[in-house]
Amino acid sequence: MESVTPILEFKNTCVSYTKQTMAVKYVSAAIERNTITAIMGPSGCGKSTLLRAVNLMHNLYPNIRVGGEILLNGADILSMEPIDVRRRVGMVFQRPAPFPTMSIYDNVLSGFALNGIRLSKAEKDATVEHCLRSVALWDEVKDVLNKKGTFLSGGQQQRLCIARALAMKPDVLLMDEPTSALDPIATKHIEELLLELQKEVTILIVTHNMGQAKRISSKSMFMYLGELVEYGDTETMFTNPTDERTRAYLTGKMG
Amino acid sequence: MNVKTKNRLFKDKVMLWGICLFAGLTAVPLLAILGEVLLRGYDQLSWSFFTEPTPTAYKAMKAIAAGEPIPGGIANGIIGTLIMLGMAIVVAVPVGILCGAYLAENSKRRFAQVVSYLTDLLQGTPSVIIGIITYIWVVVPMKGYSAIAGSVALCIMMLPLIIRSTEETLKILPASLKEAGLALGANSARVMLKVQLPAAFGGIFTGVLLAISRVIGETAPLMFTALGCSLIRWSIDKPISAVPLLIWEFFNDPNLQDLIWGASLFLLLFVLTLNVLSKYLAKKWNQ
Ligand SMILES: Nc1ncnc2c1ncn2[C@@H]1O[C@H](COP(=O)(O)OP(=O)(O)OP(=O)(O)O)[C@@H](O)[C@H]1O
Numbered sequence A: 001m002e003s004v005t006p007i008l009e010f011k012n013t014c015v016s017y018t019k020q021t022m023a024v025k026y027v028s029a030a031i032e033r034n035t036i037t038a039i040m041g042p043s044g045c046g047k048s049t050l051l052r053a054v055n056l057m058h059n060l061y062p063n064i065r066v067g068g069e070i071l072l073n074g075a076d077i078l079s080m081e082p083i084d085v086r087r088r089v090g091m092v093f094q095r096p097a098p099f100p101t102m103s104i105y106d107n108v109l110s111g112f113a114l115n116g117i118r119l120s121k122a123e124k125d126a127t128v129e130h131c132l133r134s135v136a137l138w139d140e141v142k143d144v145l146n147k148k149g150t151f152l153s154g155g156q157q158q159r160l161c162i163a164r165a166l167a168m169k170p171d172v173l174l175m176d177e178p179t180s181a182l183d184p185i186a187t188k189h190i191e192e193l194l195l196e197l198q199k200e201v202t203i204l205i206v207t208h209n210m211g212q213a214k215r216i217s218s219k220s221m222f223m224y225l226g227e228l229v230e231y232g233d234t235e236t237m238f239t240n241p242t243d244e245r246t247r248a249y250l251t252g253k254m255g
Numbered sequence B: 001m002n003v004k005t006k007n008r009l010f011k012d013k014v015m016l017w018g019i020c021l022f023a024g025l026t027a028v029p030l031l032a033i034l035g036e037v038l039l040r041g042y043d044q045l046s047w048s049f050f051t052e053p054t055p056t057a058y059k060a061m062k063a064i065a066a067g068e069p070i071p072g073g074i075a076n077g078i079i080g081t082l083i084m085l086g087m088a089i090v091v092a093v094p095v096g097i098l099c100g101a102y103l104a105e106n107s108k109r110r111f112a113q114v115v116s117y118l119t120d121l122l123q124g125t126p127s128v129i130i131g132i133i134t135y136i137w138v139v140v141p142m143k144g145y146s147a148i149a150g151s152v153a154l155c156i157m158m159l160p161l162i163i164r165s166t167e168e169t170l171k172i173l174p175a176s177l178k179e180a181g182l183a184l185g186a187n188s189a190r191v192m193l194k195v196q197l198p199a200a201f202g203g204i205f206t207g208v209l210l211a212i213s214r215v216i217g218e219t220a221p222l223m224f225t226a227l228g229c230s231l232i233r234w235s236i237d238k239p240i241s242a243v244p245l246l247i248w249e250f251f252n253d254p255n256l257q258d259l260i261w262g263a264s265l266f267l268l269l270f271v272l273t274l275n276v277l278s279k280y281l282a283k284k285w286n287q
């Protein structure tokens, strides 16, 4: 098993918004297939920046520079076409953002529509049902599929967004504080969902909630001022962190 | 309550009354115009006013001499206005939306900034100048006045309004919407077409309605391009009439002056309806 290429690997990844400063500094880490990896660290340490580098969101803004390598199944995504990368790397944002003009049904299928992929009616129905079931939303919305996605509650909207990302069958799912706008019950739903989902997809999740990291992740990263300070098993990190800064953060003395 | 507080409350009241007074004063001209046009025009409105073309001066004279109301109406103007507006809309809406989308997406590029600036200039260009330019560009080469020339002038006047409203509406959409679309692997053209433009529909539609209501009353540019015609005409390569042109013609012909107010009332109500409609729709979409 040692020789298997990791699904995602950062090699000296750097991101800078301005010429003078780097928001992410020489991060190196290998992410294992079908795991949930939590990214933690105080506000402004570069978690979102690192995550957004993986689906080439930084390419939208010409001032932002990304250096080093990010390997997806061994190939450097920084030299790939963004649209190819983004089809294999899904993303769920902090604020639920269903497309406001589309129905729930169309939101789930929006990835296909946006990529010009045509499906038969039967395929569409099957995809919608399967994806909504896998985010445990089907029973709640199966009678209102033609309503706008924005009519749902925050937690439901976020699950809809996860369903939308899953419909494209990504290899990797990036999640930037997906539950920070949700109440504890909706959060619990989503956590259970993620534990279920890791059978199909590798998840990289930014979270401020240490309890959440403990509950769902098998690996954890701790970042500080743009550097990856510590990366390893979540168990070990919480019980016996190697770095003093990690310990300080986890015990609430920093952040 | 001490004297100071009383004093402040009193000042507050004075301010409020002052504001109400001035707000009321600004409403006076509008109400006066509406009232005047309504009073003078309402009894001219009849079925035949909308279905028959302008009478000849001779017929009108005869009717006046016999003490009857003037026969005929403004159907030629209504049809001309609709034809020219229709052609202008068909070109100006897609071109304006595309241009606005380009400006919104590339606001940092030099070329886009120049185009944006030119749009402002075009918006401020007096309509009579647009008329004379269209005369040189279209009427002269085509060797004649026509509905086509009229619609070109209207189209040029509508473009900056549609471009601006598209650009502004797209710019205030949250960036997360576009990012969410791109994160699914779509190219930016598709995201624009399927996510951003639909989300901006309300604002763009309002802009189009405002553009229509702005050009529908334009007289000067049509004098150089459409010229006018007292017959009902459906062809687009011949001179054609329009409601504002008719108002000007009625004013200049002593026999037809009775028709001015009916035509004005029609135009005024049309524009007011468009304005109210656009306000209502804007509100509805913003919810
Ligand atoms: N668009 C931007 N332009 C310039 N600097 C930015 C931009 N976005 C983020 N930064 C800077 O990059 C650094 C990392 O920001 P990032 O958003 O990645 O932090 P984060 O770890 O996600 O924080 P949070 O937990 O608050 O979301 C911060 O110092 C921030 O000021």
Ligand SMILES: [Mg+2]
Binding pocket: A047, A048, A049, A176
């Ligand atoms: Mg962040």
